[in-house]
Amino acid sequence: MTPEQLALRDTVRSLLDKHSDIRAAIEAPHGYDKDLWARLCEIGVLPIPEHHGGSGAGLAETLVALEELGRTLTPAPLLSSTLAAQALLVSGNDEACGRLLPRIAGGTVAALALPWATGDHVTTAPLDHPEVTTAVSDGPLHATVHHVLDGDHAEILLVTDGISLYEVDPGQPGVTREHTPAVDLTRRLATIRLTDATATRLGLWSSQVRDTALAALCAEQVGAAARALELTVEYTKTRVQFGRPIGSFQALKHRMADMHVLVETARSAARAATDEVSAAVAKVYCAEAFCKVAAEMIQLHGGIAITWEHDAHLYFKRAHGSAQLFGSPQDHIDRLSRSAHR
Known part of the structure; x- marks a missing residue:
């Protein structure tokens, strides 16, 4: 850096x-x-x-x-x-920007409703000139989009159907927003339903945003995995068993060394996520690395890891929740496979 x-x-x-x-x-x-x-x-x-x-x-x-x-x-x-x-x-829309x-x-929360999950679709009336990047067309949107980050309280709501980007007033009658309870309590997700919702087309949608989403999530996963490793190493230096800190046992040293390798290789993958392929590869690798590190964190901490007072269970839940966010690792493996065979 x-x-x-x-x-x-x-x-x-x-x-x-x-x-x-x-x-x-x-x-x-x-x-x-x-x-x-x-x-x-x-x-x-x-x-x-x-x-x-x-x-x-x-x-x-x-x-x-x-x-x-x-x-x-x-x-x-x-x-x-x-x-x-x-x-x-x-989007290329200077007025909207x-x-x-x-x-x-300035801190106003904005949300992007992007249909990642299977079965999520955004439909709208056809546009007269969809090839014009800055063309603006008002029309009704119909959709149910799940797992929208901060979607239940965002003051600015953007929606895409994978072709165009739209601005939607979240306070209008055609928009219903519900907080979605999740295992990961540190991640705010919502389900957004659009029924004849008035929308303004801002421009064309770009797959670059998807790649940015994956790169951003990978950076977050790397930070969490690195801290999970730090907490685990600190704990094994103070937890005594058989008269010795458990961190001195060779078998546990090997396991923590493996965790270190996972974290550092995940960091390399995250920082190399600059295009469609590298971003997808990073999402798969970082998600799996974080899940493995979090699982080892739970095991090496023992019973205290699953108590509310300790943070270990929060890292474990974040690992598995973020692995599914923006598409599961298998989703991206399948996407890369399809691209390779075109």
């Missing part, structure tokens, strides 16, 4: 060490600490250009912040707002 990115990492880490409280955030009305989110936005962790009200940070800087948020499992709408901002930027991006940079 560059000196500037290292400084950003240290700043975000210091802020989270002082103010992140996972359990308090989980119990908050929207599932995150609004004051902490405002501080993160002031630091400038969102990838929004300066002429649109942002700090000028790029995606690389956002990934640094996401890795730190993953490290502490801090609930915050950074991932959802990043995807919405990226979708706007690549000028109107919405300053609000997102």
